[in-house]
Amino acid sequence: MLSFAEENYLKTIYHLSTTDKEDVSTNAIAETLHTKPASVTDMIRKLSNKGMINYRKYHGVSISDEGKKVALTVVRKHRLWEVFLVDKLKFNWDEVHDVAEQLEHIKSPLLIKRLDEFLNYPKYDPHGDPIPDENGEFQIKPKVPLSALDLNASGIIVAVNDSNSLFLQYLDKIGAYLGAKIKVLDKIEFDNSLEIMIDNKRTVFISKEVSENILITE
Amino acid sequence: MLSFAEENYLKTIYHLSTTDKEDVSTNAIAETLHTKPASVTDMIRKLSNKGMINYRKYHGVSISDEGKKVALTVVRKHRLWEVFLVDKLKFNWDEVHDVAEQLEHIKSPLLIKRLDEFLNYPKYDPHGDPIPDENGEFQIKPKVPLSALDLNASGIIVAVNDSNSLFLQYLDKIGAYLGAKIKVLDKIEFDNSLEIMIDNKRTVFISKEVSENILITE
DNA sequence: AAATTTATTTAGATTAAACTAAAAAAATCG
DNA sequence: CGATTTTTTTAGTTTAATCTAAATAAATTT
Numbered sequence: 147m148l149s150f151a152e153e154n155y156l157k158t159i160y161h162l163s164t165t166d167k168e169d170v171s172t173n174a175i176a177e178t179l180h181t182k183p184a185s186v187t188d189m190i191r192k193l194s195n196k197g198m199i200n201y202r203k204y205h206g207v208s209i210s211d212e213g214k215k216v217a218l219t220v221v222r223k224h225r226l227w228e229v230f231l232v233d234k235l236k237f238n239w240d241e242v243h244d245v246a247e248q249l250e251h252i253k254s255p256l257l258i259k260r261l262d263e264f265l266n267y268p269k270y271d272p273h274g275d276p277i278p279d280e281n282g283e284f285q286i287k288p289k290v291p292l293s294a295l296d297l298n299a300s301g302i303i304v305a306v307n308d309s310n311s312l313f314l315q316y317l318d319k320i321g322a323y324l325g326a327k328i329k330v331l332d333k334i335e336f337d338n339s340l341e342i343m344i345d346n347k348r349t350v351f352i353s354k355e356v357s358e359n360i361l362i363t364e
Numbered sequence: 365m366l367s368f369a370e371e372n373y374l375k376t377i378y379h380l381s382t383t384d385k386e387d388v389s390t391n392a393i394a395e396t397l398h399t400k401p402a403s404v405t406d407m408i409r410k411l412s413n414k415g416m417i418n419y420r421k422y423h424g425v426s427i428s429d430e431g432k433k434v435a436l437t438v439v440r441k442h443r444l445w446e447v448f449l450v451d452k453l454k455f456n457w458d459e460v461h462d463v464a465e466q467l468e469h470i471k472s473p474l475l476i477k478r479l480d481e482f483l484n485y486p487k488y489d490p491h492g493d494p495i496p497d498e499n500g501e502f503q504i505k506p507k508v509p510l511s512a513l514d515l516n517a518s519g520i521i522v523a524v525n526d527s528n529s530l531f532l533q534y535l536d537k538i539g540a541y542l543g544a545k546i547k548v549l550d551k552i553e554f555d556n557s558l559e560i561m562i563d564n565k566r567t568v569f570i571s572k573e574v575s576e577n578i579l580i581t582e
Numbered sequence: 583a584a585a586t587t588t589a590t591t592t593a594g595a596t597t598a599a600a601c602t603a604a605a606a607a608a609a610t611c612g
Numbered sequence: 613c614g615a616t617t618t619t620t621t622t623a624g625t626t627t628a629a630t631c632t633a634a635a636t637a638a639a640t641t642t
Binding site: 231234235236237241244245248249252253254256257260261263264 | 452455459462466467471474479481
């Protein structure tokens with residue numbers, strides 16, 4: 147049985163090895179976990195002894211099959227809980243992370259099985275990230291800029307490319323938010339701006355720049 | 365912010381001080397927590413320094429107002445999660461304890477507020493135990509032996525007095541379980557046995573002994 | 583390639599929560 | 613009441629997870 151700390155290290159190593167390079171550096175782990183490199187070295191040795199990672203001194207670590215299994219279970223739990231929080235408890239997307247970070251460590255296979263069932267076997271979390279199944283299998287849903295959608299196509303906002311606060315304030319002003327449903331009502335060829343419908347409620351015009359910085363899924 | 369261990373000690377001290385005597389002994393705490401008296405003394409000192417309990421060496425502890433507040437919050441969370449597990453995730457009563465024991469330590473006031481709302485503000489957990497509100501207020505629901513019910517009265521099985529396995533096997537055989545709805549169809553004066561309806565499904569006769577060992581609520 | 587910088591590891595401490603064994607206080611019993 | 617038993621505390625360890633400071637290995641730069 148792994149501790150919370152061990153699970154968090156594995157999750158981080160797994161994420162870094164998929165988003166960055168396969169071999170993960172001590173410093174990279176320390177940075178994402180807000181811990182010191184010396185502490186990481188200690189934990190690395192422990193996880194290596196447990197067969198969760200492959201470790202060669204001074205050469206970073208890679209995750210083992212066993213470690214990947216654990217990491218994917220934690221990710222699965224995290225994302226299922228996020229769906230629960232948003233779908234059932236009406237949390238906003240920006241409120242779920244810290245809570246899911248705690249809930250992901252609850253140990254009970256039955257709980258996860260039942261939660262999955264209760265949520266109707268979701269394949270993606272509210273951010274559009276895939277939820278691994280019991281075997282760790284999942285399929286990534288492509289995220290495309292809103293500017294790439296066809297006329298009359300629709301999708302959900304799952305991320306933004308540019309997260310400076312002026313941009314976010316603008317999105318807020320027009321009623322766009324993570325999770326909002328967008329439909330492309332018109333594509334203005336003159337300046338590549340778009341007329342879009344947000345949440346079947348309001349229609350607005352947005353510039354090419356804006357549409358390139360909003361990421362959509364589905 | 366209190367640790368899991370601290371919360372568990374407070375919960376235990378609170379429970380012992382209400383079910384037993386107000387001053388709780390070191391040994392009693394050690395026994396319920398499956399820990400050693402020496403460890404309890406250490407933790408007692410810590411909780412005392414934090415103002416959670418009142419402590420006089422060699423004379424046991426009593427819970428402070430602040431400590432009671434914390435304990436009741438943990439109890440509230442535990443019982444709300446139990447309702448969730450049983451009502452929403454179809455857990456049986458005997459399966460919920462270990463999981464709720466973990467979930468009760470999740471830190472997020474918003475989560476508990478929303479969970480409470482989602483569950484429609486339950487006042488009692490599946491065992492018939494009261495759920496404290498945000499202010500720690502609650503009302504105990506009386507548990508009476510099935511033998512004390514009036515003719516045609518009904519209630520829910522919330523506990524058994526005698527938990528030897530022969531008795532439990534018998535209950536299983538007649539289809540009675542924790543949470544089952546019972547209605548008194550007839551009271552046989554000759555031997556004080558009862559004819560009861562279980563879950564609106566089957567009717568059975570049970571002896572006086574049996575009816576005195578089944579506890580009912582509502 | 584040598585010197586310097588950066589990354590990683592080692593050594594030694596710290597904190598929380600547990601433990602054992604021994605000492606001390608309180609309770610009980612003859 | 614004094615002796616014995618029980619309960620509680622103290623003293624000293626242990627383990628997990630962290631830290632700082634120093635040492636060493638690897639990478640980079642001139």
